[in-house]
Amino acid sequence: MTNKIKTGEIICVGTELLLGQIINTNAAWLAKALSDLGVSSYYQTVVGDNRGRLLDCLEQASKRSDLIVLTGGLGPTQDDITMSVAAEFCGQPLMMHEPSRSKIAGYFKKMGRLQVTDNNWKQAMFPRDATVMENNNGTAPGARLRYESNHKTTHLVLLPGPPSEMRPMFSESVKPWLTEMTATRLRHLFVRMIGIGESSAETQLLDLIEQQQNPTLAPYASEGEVVFRITQSLKDVSDPDLTQDVLNKVKARLGKYIYEVGERKMPEVVKDMLEEKGMTISFAESCTAGLAAATLAQYPGASHVLTGGLVAYDNQVKNQILGVDQAILDREGAVSEACAVAMATGCRDVFKTDFSVSITGIAGPEGGTPEKPVGTVWLAAASVKGTSVRKLQMGGNRERIRRVSVLNAFDLIRQQILLID
């Protein structure tokens, strides 16, 4: 086949997106799906329910991409104009699609609504040459159609806006078709590091970043850690895996900072390590006030490893429940190595867990001193192997200081787990 799809772009239609009233999760989901299928995406656009502007966007997109995926604006209301604009753009009349019409009639009959308003039949009208895609999770079907111009074919795919309808329709009706239509596939590998700055890591990998053609190596932004992406472009799924060779080069230089090759972030890595060993963890948190425990509990199955935690915000709680010596609090203060250690060991005793980790620091914006400025955080991790500590000195606002503290607390506990054979 000659008209292989190499490039694709996403147009999300909806005034509520332009007003910022909903976050555009469709774009990211579709972008990932296209990328996984080897379709290169160079643009995403959000435009309102407006005929002229949507036509402009289609015109532009059709010049630069082989595929345009549109979401939103397929519903029954007056605002929903995506299908009719696509028909106009492709120079095709809208025609009644009998299977869709009778499905809508059946739906309303089932709902006990005898009077079907005119605008509902709108959802059975499609451009003359469109391939209609059934919606098994809502009333608005999708459609695929071709736009021919200047010896170039652009494929239009129209999907409903609600993610619960869009995602299954893509998987059921678009993906199998697109798999046949694409020219290349991609193989990705994510290399996640902690304990090194992004620019320093990039400097040490610069020749690989600049010289690698296939696979490519590129940095990828992530808070408090450093991530690189290795991407191999495949002609065929059976092509040999070239990503491992690049990975080995990265490992040779920065291996000691790598905590994960894959999709998992630090807290999930720790959860899985604990689960594998059948071991448990507890948290003693001051400035993060439960954020570390709550982060671990994001992951289904956290209950296998997370016993509990103490939010020890007030010093009395540190003293009376965790057993931190009052002399430590008086002499060295709550933000100190001694207090962090006492919190971690006390926490391990209270919850009777294999591991425990403590976080105590000054998140700001108030409360810093010249010796202990805002952003000073002490961490301690305790296990049968003893106690380890880490001091952080961070910039940034209260939220960032708390999040990066949590990330480092998980890294500290990870290093403790590694001590257990």
Place this chain on the structure above:
Amino acid sequence: MTNKIKTGEIICVGTELLLGQIINTNAAWLAKALSDLGVSSYYQTVVGDNRGRLLDCLEQASKRSDLIVLTGGLGPTQDDITMSVAAEFCGQPLMMHEPSRSKIAGYFKKMGRLQVTDNNWKQAMFPRDATVMENNNGTAPGARLRYESNHKTTHLVLLPGPPSEMRPMFSESVKPWLTEMTATRLRHLFVRMIGIGESSAETQLLDLIEQQQNPTLAPYASEGEVVFRITQSLKDVSDPDLTQDVLNKVKARLGKYIYEVGERKMPEVVKDMLEEKGMTISFAESCTAGLAAATLAQYPGASHVLTGGLVAYDNQVKNQILGVDQAILDREGAVSEACAVAMATGCRDVFKTDFSVSITGIAGPEGGTPEKPVGTVWLAAASVKGTSVRKLQMGGNRERIRRVSVLNAFDLIRQQILLID
């Protein structure tokens, strides 16, 4: 002044967005911010870190909008080209900005990193006529500059990509400037409600939503609560305030659901109520695992009211530390009214606080039963006035269930606080 800003569009730069590796929350946040300032947005674009394509996007956007807000691509790596592309687009050379250079040097000194790699200085280079905007939460400053073409001025605003840097920079440096530059001034009033569904609230306010011209009344999306925005368009800042009249009409119909007229969300409202009364709170959390306490601790000054909390994930912790009767756990289970009440009262005893709140439920995706499906959550709040409970039955995924549980826990405690004179 003649060149008032009426229209604006958002361009988010980053290959990781095009690959769907991160969700574009910046676009929604900025769209909301522009809308609040009375700037009309008709387009949002995502483009990769690519000189030619970014130039194309700037060219297009400058033809149709008075303001272009760009995010991303200001970092130290080779990929980060937004600043230099903007300079090229405006026909200005990049020049070293001394205050930024010395700030970067200071930052690295403070972080104890003695070696500053060359690419870090890139973040001190700006287009000749740019107004530099300080970054108080990271190393990459932002910039504002003007593009003049065909008797039209377009303002470019360049912001860093990480939301924790972008948002404060917008609020500190863009908003005050933009407020002066916009053609219309708006006066907003946010009416926040809990305990009523959005469509039910909308139905009861439909005539006001449809008939109001100035001020307008419109729903404003927010998770787990219902928010309406009253917006008055002003000719002059001294125009009389017409929003109160609309507010009174809304209050007359839905007053009992309103918990705040203003910017504060539920947890902050609770924090302020407690602070006013000089009272303290503690948390006993099972499925939310510290998220409620951590949410309260987001706010500076939380230490005045937050004593501590217990993450009681494991039933043994509920029993041994909070004193929940083993018979309750055996007979009714951890997700029950009796357990929630025992957790809340036990928590109040352990932490010796004025108020305490407990959360116990099934966040899923596993673990539901026909009697207690995923999304079943019991809340209890305890104070000197006694104990109150609330049962939630929610749809949605694990994260949503946990977040909405926390929101409702704060509402329950708010109602307890209202009982104290």
